Structures are given as C-alpha cells and as structure tokens.
Amino acid sequence: MPATGRHPGWPARLGPIRVPAGRLELRKPKLTDAAAWSRVRLADRRHLESWEPTAPGTWEDRNGTLSWPAQWSALRGLARRGMSLPFVILVDGRLAGQVTVGNVVRGSLCSAWVGYWVSSRLTSGGVATAAVALVVDHCFAAAGLHRLEATVRPENVPSLRVLEKLGFRKEGVFQRYLDVDGAWRDHLCFALTAEEIPNGLVSRLVATGRAHID
C-alpha cells in the first residue's frame, strides 16, 4: 500500500486480535492513561528495569503518575513530527504495555527501530508477539516503511523468543551499544524488511494458531 498523508500511518488503531492472554488492541497513548500506566510500571520495576535505557531520577520519579504528562507530550510531539509511532497495548480494555516505533527515517532508508514491554501479569500470553506483529504489518503497509530493527540484550530470553516467533533475522552484535541498567550493554541486532513478509506477520500468527481474529 502506498504511504499517504503528512505522516503516513499515524495516528492508527490496530487490532483487535485474540491471543491466550485476552483480546488485544493498540492505540495512541492518551494523557488520561497516566494512572493505569503508572500502576503497571511502579508494580513492575523488577520485571522492566534490567531491559530499559538508563535514565536520570529514581524509578518512582520516572514512572509515577506525575511523570506521564511529560512523557506523553514527548511521545505525541515525536509522532506529530513523523519521527515515531507510539502505541499503548490494551488487553481486554486494560493498559498492558507499550510498543514504540522510533527513529523513523524516510527518504532512501525508510527505516525505524521497534521496542516493547508487557505487564508481568500477562507475560507468556502471546501479547508482545501479537502486538509487534500488528505494528510491523502497519509499518510496512500504511506507514510506508521498508525496514524495522530490534536490538535486544543477549540475556533477554523472552524478548529473543518474541523476535524468533516473528521471524526477525539476526544481523549481528552491537558492542557496548546502549546504556541499560547502569552500564553499556552489548545488544543483538535483528531486522525485517518488507520483502521478507509479503503476506504480513499477523496472517502467519493466525495460520499457526498463535492468534485469532474474532
């Protein structure tokens, strides 16, 4: 599908799709997500902190309700400039995580990175796999991108499994790539280009019984 509009593919609602954890949808973040977002993030510090970029301030400061307006505004600003496609994941109507497409570069690159997290209350229920599948399909269709990259710490077994299930191709190691959890960490780089999935990822998940369209 040809990319159209000022910032193709944004804003967008993706899904619904059914996975073992429940009925999954993605939409743009809202200012009113503050309480739900903060509740999950504060409860999930141990689950999330080892995998997220190091940032100033305490976990509580960065993830309290009062920090959301600034984060939401930053996400919205990047999306409005066409540099990012930020989504919140809803499972059975409740905020369950985020998928962010960042560093969108157009022209002869048409590339971006994708990152994600899911509430510990729902892990291993197929949420991240289906959410990223919806986002990848959207990026390669309506958003007009050609390549998506995901970088993961080699120790992050669940995230590696998500990328494996989706068929991301391993490209190599980025040494001391990102400051995560207080140190420069090696990351494995995975990528997909649009030609690799002519029928999309969601259709593959449905065909293999990992997801269902209601």
Ligand code: ACO
């Ligand atoms: N060892 C081996 N496999 C595991 C383990 C483990 N300890 N824990 C989970 N898995 C498997 C699950 O069984 C499942 O595989 P299966 O479907 O073959 O059974 C797979 O890992 C997880 O798949 P999903 O259920 O689709 O993913 P989930 O919704 O649980 O989310 C995620 C995975 C996003 C990695 C979640 O654990 C999370 O938020 N972790 C913390 C933040 C994080 O690591 N984010 C990713 C950073 S890297 C990036 O963004 C590119």
